[in-house]
Amino acid sequence: MNILKTIQCCAFLLVGIAMSTAQTRTNPSNQPTELGKVSWYRDYDQALKSSKESGKPVLILFQEVPGCSTCQNYGKDVLSNPLMTEVIENEFVPLAIYNNKGGKDRVILEKYTESAWNNPVVNIVNDKGDKMVKRVAGNYTAQGLYTAMEEALVIYKKEVPAYMKLLGEELHVSSASQQDRYYSMYCFWTGEKELGSQLGVLNTEAGFMKGYEVVKVTYDNTVTSNEQLDQFASRRDMKLIGLDKSYYASSKDEDYYLKHSDYKYLPLSELQRTKINSALGMKNNAIQFLSPKQYKRYKGLRTAKHKAILFDKDFQSSWNSLALN
Known part of the structure; x- marks a missing residue:
């Protein structure tokens, strides 16, 4: 009987740990519009710990949730862009701090002297919490956020991946x-x-x-x-x-070389299509232009039972329909 109780206790403990781990990040499929499609940490100390372990800077979003139209549009237009989401989740440790709440959120808001009930602000910090670049405030464009992220990676001596550079080119035009x-x-x-x-x-x-x-x-x-x-x-x-x-x-x-490859089954941005088709035709490395989630799907195509041609479809819609994880 004692052994049975011990097993039950261990089982409950493991379930509790698993639930705790799962709850450390937000769920992009079921979260406020203001947070976009990014999976965010909500605890400052956990984010800094993850930064120290991963060697990635922390991207802190100070956001009003629920928020005004500016806050909602920032979530829909900037933080839901597939490649922008990929950059934030893979090259940074994403942390969301609500600027209209109390408790731990208010403590971090005051730590960085950010205003309560404010429009979106982004600070990028190192694993000690020190600011690395000028805060992104008053600029609610994807280009404004991208510029700060690229600058932070350079300062952090991290390589800017090819898929991120393509995002930067598309946002620049x-x-x-x-x-x-x-x-x-x-x-x-x-x-x-x-x-x-x-x-x-x-x-x-x-x-x-x-x-x-x-x-x-x-x-x-x-x-x-x-x-x-x-x-x-x-x-x-x-x-x-x-x-x-x-x-x-x-x-x-159109895109002859891409059409004759498995890349045609991936949701791709217009610039990704152009560069991947060119790389394939010239027998160069095309994989470099894929984001981590696109690469994961590409590798899984070998065993996939159902494939749909997506490269020439609307990028955002096809990405969302696949719910890439």
């Missing part, structure tokens, strides 16, 4: 800096893979115009220029061609 250019060549599959490799190129599209196979190149003119693209194309026997009404995209030829 604006409608004013995004431009198109058209090149003709003997094979648009080759054109896509080579032009897609260039820094500043955001997207390539296979098509036809004036009887030629062409590639439409969308690029950020703050990163590269017409002259640089023209010179690169010319060295590869591609010719600049002006747009006319005869142009039409050839969807069946």
